[in-house]
Amino acid sequence: MTHFDKGSExxxxxxxxxxxxxxxxxxxxxxxxxxxxxxxxxPGKCVLNGCPDITDIKCMCSLLKSTGAEVDxxxxxxxxxxxxxxxxxxxxxxxxxxxxxMRSSVVMMGAMLGRLGEVYVNYPGGxxxxxxxxxxxxxxxxxxxxxxxxxxxxxxxxxxxxxGAVIDLPFPSVGATQNIxxxxxxxxxxxxxxxxxxxxxxxxxxxxxxxxGAKIDYAGAFLPEGRIVIHGxxxxxxxxVSYEIITDRIVAxxxxxxxxxxxxxxxxxxxxxxxxxxxxxIITRMGAMIALxxxxxEVTIYANEREKIINIPYIETxxxxxxxxxxxxxxxAAACMAKGQLKVQEKIFTSRFRIVEELRRMGADVTVEKxxxxxxxxxxxxxxxxxARELRGGAALVIAGLCASxxxxxxxAGYIGRGYQNIVEDLTKLxxxxxxxx
Ligand code: UD1
Numbered sequence: 001m002t003h004f005d006k007g008s009e010x011x012x013x014x015x016x017x018x019x020x021x022x023x024x025x026x027x028x029x030x031x032x033x034x035x036x037x038x039x040x041x042x043p044g045k046c047v048l049n050g051c052p053d054i055t056d057i058k059c060m061c062s063l064l065k066s067t068g069a070e071v072d073x074x075x076x077x078x079x080x081x082x083x084x085x086x087x088x089x090x091x092x093x094x095x096x097x098x099x100x101x102m103r104s105s106v107v108m109m110g111a112m113l114g115r116l117g118e119v120y121v122n123y124p125g126g127x128x129x130x131x132x133x134x135x136x137x138x139x140x141x142x143x144x145x146x147x148x149x150x151x152x153x154x155x156x157x158x159x160x161x162x163x164g165a166v167i168d169l170p171f172p173s174v175g176a177t178q179n180i181x182x183x184x185x186x187x188x189x190x191x192x193x194x195x196x197x198x199x200x201x202x203x204x205x206x207x208x209x210x211x212x213g214a215k216i217d218y219a220g221a222f223l224p225e226g227r228i229v230i231h232g233x234x235x236x237x238x239x240x241v242s243y244e245i246i247t248d249r250i251v252a253x254x255x256x257x258x259x260x261x262x263x264x265x266x267x268x269x270x271x272x273x274x275x276x277x278x279x280x281x282i283i284t285r286m287g288a289m290i291a292l293x294x295x296x297x298e299v300t301i302y303a304n305e306r307e308k309i310i311n312i313p314y315i316e317t318x319x320x321x322x323x324x325x326x327x328x329x330x331x332x333a334a335a336c337m338a339k340g341q342l343k344v345q346e347k348i349f350t351s352r353f354r355i356v357e358e359l360r361r362m363g364a365d366v367t368v369e370k371x372x373x374x375x376x377x378x379x380x381x382x383x384x385x386x387x388a389r390e391l392r393g394g395a396a397l398v399i400a401g402l403c404a405s406x407x408x409x410x411x412x413a414g415y416i417g418r419g420y421q422n423i424v425e426d427l428t429k430l431x432x433x434x435x436x437x438x
Contacts, residue, residue, distance in 0.1 A: 011410040011424060013401035014433035015383055018264035018304070021430045023255070025270050026421040027052040027079045028248040031204040033104045034178045035243065036060045038205060039084040040067065040111040041185055042212050043235065046086075047242035050079035052421045055414075056102050057082075063098045063105055067091045067112070079245070079421075092118040099124055102418075106134055106175055109157060110182030113146055115235070118158045132349075136169055136176035143167045144183050144191065164189030164232050172197040172226055172319055178205055184230040185214045186238070196221055196228040199320040200275050204246055212241045249275040251420060252299070253327045254395050256280070258427070259301045260288050260309065261334040262402040266430055267300040278323045282331070285312045286338055311335050311342035311377050318347055329355045329396035335375040336364040337403050344373045355393035358386040362400055362408070383408040388415045395420060402432055409438055 027050040037060070039046045051057055053075065061071045061082065070085040092112055099105040103124045112119035124134070138148055138155075144167075146159040164187050167180055177197040182205075184191035196202065198221040206218040206228070213233065220227030252271045259266040260283055273296040280290045283301065287308040291300045303309060317325040325348035335342040336359060346352050353368045360366055362384050365376040383406030388394025394416040401408030410416075413436075416423055427434050 009412060009414050010436070010438050011398060011401075011413045011416070012435050012437055013383075013398065013408045013410070015381075015402050015404040015406065015408060017262065017402070017432060019259050019262050019266050019402070019427070019430040019432060020264045022267035022269055023426045023429050025247040025252045025268055027245040028201065028272065029054060029056055029419050030104075030199075030201045030250070032057055032245045033060050034107045034182070034201065034205045035208045035245065036064060036082070036084065037107045037111040038182060038209055040064065040069070040086055040089065040108070040115045041182065041209075041235065042238045042240060043087060044085070044240035046084050046212070046240055048082045048084070048245055049242065050245040050247070051082050052248065053080050054417060054419055054421050056104065056418045059098050059102045060105070063094060063108060066095050066098065086115070089115060092116045093120040096122045103132060104175065106137055107178045107182060109137065109141060109155070110179035113141065113157055113159050113162060113183045114186045117160065120154065120156045122153050123155065134175075136171065136173045137179045140167050140169070140176055140180035140193075141183055144180070144187055146183070162187035164191040164230070166192045166194065168194040169196065171195070174199050174202065177202055177228070181205060181209070181216065181228065181230060184232060185209055185216070186235045187230075187232040189232055191230040191232065193228045193230075194225055196226045197319065198222060198226055200246065200249065200272065202228075208241070208243050211243060213238045247272045249279075250324065250326045250392070252276060253279045253324070254330045254399070254420070255426065256283055256299070256301050257327065257330040257334040258399045258402060260286060260303050261337045261399050262432075263303050263306055264430070265300065265302050265304060267298055269298050271297060271299050273297055278321055279327060282312070282315060282323060286310060286334075309338045311338045311340040311375065313341070314343045314345070316345040316347050325349055325352060326392050328352060329393045330399055332356070332366065332373060332375055333359065333396040333399040335377050336366070336379065336381060336400065338377040340377060342375045342377065344375070346371045346373070354389045355396050358397055359400055361386060362404055364400070380405060382406060385409040385411055388412045391415050391419045395423065398423060398427070398434070402427070402434075
């Protein structure tokens, strides 16, 4: 149970303490959510181990239950074990309160079409980080033969029979790729997605489905054309599985930037192997040292020599394997503490600089024009009450608070609980003075 459920909506931080120690990394939110949706395709019981204990996962479980699935969450030290039994799934109408709460509910469309041939859903909600249309999702599902009606704020999709197709995505959208995969698994014939997303969470979804009996060839996802081929099979051939959710590359990256910003020496255990390359590269170029253990499952950041921490001229967010948009705000917060100027270009979302206003209130020198933020680091940050307006921006304000003089209160911290299971406990273990409350 996360603290945010208990109504304590602020995080209090006394800054200017460096971090040290070691902590394990939680399961990946963005891997677990589509895999939970994928369970809808499997007419039996699936067990997912290592799911993070966060509000978005609870919301997805509520969505699954609303269709008639039985969902059982077992708390465990290494992450929750979630058992999903979909044998009694009947309901194709998804309740608005859960769909509106979370953008990633949109992947239920492909899963429900595959399972019941029908879904009725409102436009999804989610973090306020810019325009988030779903035209590519709908385009892909229509290509597979779904009929789609938009009725006000609602989408009604229906398919007597889904049929494999060649779908060329104009942009490698993560969610659209997942939706198409989910719908294509039990379609008749073969589906080829061109310009598919290649984020690790896509590959995890394919691995999970293949373990359940699906026939997905994702080797081509890593080629420049980004090709994923799904050979449709009958629904009845998908079988029960248990699966281990990978750990969260964005949470690991957040703690690396926290240490870069606050100083110190921190080891993160159980990191997703091979997924932090672009992040570690930037952190090294900003002057910290990074060491991986032998099998790549632990990373240590050394950021004690503060005079060595510098900004590099330019970083842009891009699709995987480049630097992820989800770490752009933590990067901005860390850049405030480094010497020199950094320009950050946001290439994925249209409005992901809402944190800048709050950083400026703490004394940071950051300007924004369109998709470009310019940080001139090295100014002293001062503790203030700041407001988290979305998940990753909220985590970045915690990083700023770790570095600021005096007390920082991050209000509306419930956003952070959507993706971080233990941000307060983790940073406490690393020596920060941080707690829930004002
Ligand atoms: C997923 C991640 C999110 C991450 C993002 C980019 C989950 C639950 N969320 O979000 O954390 O920041 O990938 O790595 O995994 N777009 C369209 N039309 C569409 C779909 C997307 O124009 O139909 C645009 C979006 O507006 C955005 C861009 O494509 O500008 C990227 O979106 P997408 O890759 O779909 O991200 P999500 O799946 O929403």
